[in-house]
Structure formats: structure tokens, C-alpha cells
Amino acid sequence: MIVPRIRLIVLIVLVLLPATGLAARYPDWTLPAWVAALLVLAAAGWDAAGSRRRFDGIAARAPEIVRMTVGRPAAIVLTLENPRAAALPLRVGVALPPAFASDTPSVLLRLPGGREAHVLTWSCRALQRGRFHVTAAFLEIPSYLGLWSLRRRSALQSELRAYPDLVSGQKQILGVFRHADWGWRSVRKIGKGREFEQLRDYLPGDNYEDVDWKATARRRYPVTRVFQVEQSQEIYVILDASRLSTRDAGYVRERRRSDDAFLEAGPAATIFEHYIRAALVLALAAEKASDHYGLLIFGARPDGFIKAGRGRFHYNACREALYNRIPQSVSPDFDDLFTFIGTHLRKRALLLFLTHLDDPLMSESFLRAMPLCARQHVLMINMFRPAGAYPLFSSADIRTERGIYEHLAGHMLWSGLDETRRRLRQYGAGFALLDKEDLCSQLIDQYMEVKQRQVL
DSSP states (O other): OEEEOHHHHHHIIIIIHHHHHHHHHOGGGHHHHHHHHHHHHHHHHHHHHHTGGGGTTOEEEOOSEEEEETTSEEEEEEEEEOTTOOOEEEEEEEOOOTTEEOSOSOEEEEEOTTOSEEEEEEEEEESSOEEEEEEEEEEEEEOSSSSEEEEEEEEEEEEEEEEOOSSTTOGGGGGGGOSSOOSOOOOOOOSOOOEEEEEEEOOTTOOGGGBOHHHHHHHTSOEEEEEEOOOSOEEEEEEEOSGGGGSBGGGGOOTTSOHHHHHHTOOOOBHHHHHHHHHHHHHHHHHHTTOEEEEEEESSSEEEEEEEEOSHHHHHHHHHHHHTOOOOSOOOOHHHHHHHHHHHOOSOOEEEEEOOOOSHHHHHHHHHHTHHHHTTSEEEEEEEOOTTOOOTTSOOOOOSHHHHHHHHHHHHHHHHHHHHHHHHHTTTOEEEEEOSTTHHHHHHHHHHHHHHHTOO
């Protein structure tokens, strides 16, 4: 593409238009006017035709994959190729996806002479998580005489991966991310470990149930088994990516807050966004505690599973499975989910569910299918606290007649969930309502309590 520059427009205004006016008013000026017009047109035509080769070989390249965090400054490193190594001015623009923001729509620079490649850092910021593609960069150089701007589209094949921000708004769990202080504290272990460590000679006072009778028969003297606190336990986060996870997290707002305060807070992310952040934070906590962590995602049926493991590459695999996941408008099949768990998870593990049981049909379906795994694994079921789901008289801030009815409705909702909690407790499963602001810290507290009690 070629477009006129200001210099060409000024030349036409200062030369061509006056010459045309003089020729129209004074016939003797007709020939000089034609000569001036032809010179201007010839210069513009030669400049346009001769400058097309100036673009030969000039192109932009970008990395195949660029990783960044939502809401944080990032950069795309562009390589500008200039095979002729000629010095020339260049304007560059990048066609970013709508989910990205940049303070610089275009960058004007000068390619230095004697270099076939120039590196340009393009600053941007991701507004939402997911996988996006940058398909083109737009280049502009002036013609030799500066009368025209030559523009060209340079194809790019770069994939942008925007990961959720785990730290923003989570000051209470910053210790998980610091190398100097992981946020743990020394706590007393309840009971003794049941993981075999070694055999040793029997000592007075050893419990008879710890005596290894087979080893005693072989050695012909009493031998005791020594146990240690369980290490490398398996933790699974089970994420609900069905229709109820598509709800705006603003629906869980506290009814005691005024509507004006809620509107001023702005739009909130979906519940699934908070679940993803909590799953990744819990993975980091399990990594610091030397446990193995895994991931299971289900919509209508289980469709994302990562076996429990640990290490940097395993965490990256979990993050890659989550960052581009979008919840679907489908109802989950809990029978299929628990059948999958029973066939794929043989070792006893802690299963942390992030799901929704405020729907009566889903709650009944979950309670009907859960006994398949409740005896083998430790189950902790978590969900967002619905709006106003508190017991009656839990707050004295009731000022209007509407507030009375809202608190009564919240108590009825809480009562139904409390009945679900009692039914889950019959199978040894825990149930908790999570607050949006303390979601990650509440899950970490659950996990650390299970480790302290040595339930696994």
C-alpha cells in the first residue's frame, strides 16, 4: 500500500494550485503552469515507482510462544530483518488481539546501517487469560523523496499465552511465593505416622502391634517396625467446569452490602477464574510441602486429567491445562466422574472438590454417586458461599423491611446447604463454603489441617 505524505500535499498546495490559478487568470502563464504540474507529477510518480524496491527483504519476526501474566506488564520481542543493512526510518505497528492493551499504537525508529537485524521490544498487557495469536505486524517506510509512505503487512505466527495472576489480591498467601519464608509454621503432629521406615531390635515399652512377627521368627529375637510421618502424599484438585461455574462471581456478593457499593466495585470475574487461581496456588503449596499434586477437570464428563506428581515441569503441565480452559454450559455427570476417579486413582489421596451444590438436582446427584470413592479417599467439598447464605441472627445490620426478607432468604439457603453438609459428613466427607476474598487461604488451611491430623 502507498499513501501520500504531508510533504506531497504541501508541494501540491504551494506549486500545483498556484500554477493552475495563474494559467486560468493569465493565458501567458499556461505553458509554465503545465511545466510545473508535469514536474510535480513526474517527481511524485518516479518517487512512488522507484521506492517500491526499498521494502525488499524487510520483514518482522516474533517468537513462536510468548508467555505472560494477566494484568502485568509484558513484552513481545520483534526481530526486524533488513538484509541490505541500509539505514532507513521505519514505523512499526502490531495487530494485538482485543484481549490485550498497549500504550503505544505504533513505534517510530531508525534502522541502523550495517546491521541485518534489529530487535524491538513491544510492550503490552494481557487483560484476560487464555491463548491468543498475533498474525501480523505493519511496517511503514518513507519513499526516497519523502512524498509517499510505503506500507506493508508482515505475517507473524506468534502464540500469546496469558496465565492467571496468582498474587493479585492475595496478600494473606504471599508467603507461599517467597523463598525466604514459605508461610509454614511448626505444628504438632497428631498421632504417629503409618509409613514404614525401618526395622530395629525390640525395646522395652514398644507396642505389641508394632512387632514384626515374621522378622522375629526369622531372626529368633523380637523385631519392631519403625514408622515415620507420611511423605509424598497425593493431593488432587477436582475442578467443576460445568454451567454453574460460568456464573459471575459477583453473584456471591454479601447482601448486607448496599447495591451502590456493589455497582461501584465493577464487573467481577467468573467463579471458574477464581477456581483456577486457587488450584494453582494449592499446587504451589503442595510442592513446598513435598507432596504430589494432580488435577482433574470435568464438564459433562471428566475431560482433563493429570496424574499426581511434583516438580517444575509437572506444575507447568498443570498450568498449561488450566490457562486456556473455558467452562461449558453443560450439566455434570457425577456418576461418570466418580467412576473415573475409582478406576484411575488407586492410591488413597486427598480430593479437594471445587464445585457447586446449591442446585438441588446437582446436590442429589453428587450425594448419590459420592459413596463410590468416600471409603477409599479423603474428600473435601468446597463451593462459593452464595449471596447471604448465613444463619439467622448472624448479623445485626438489618435496617429495612427488605433487609429482613433478604436475611430470611439467606438463612433458608444456608439451612439447605447445612443439611447437605450433614449428609456429606455421614460418609466422612468435609464441606465448606468459601469466601471470594479468602478462597486460596481457606483451601490451604484445609490442606494443612489434613496433613496435621494425618488423615491420609
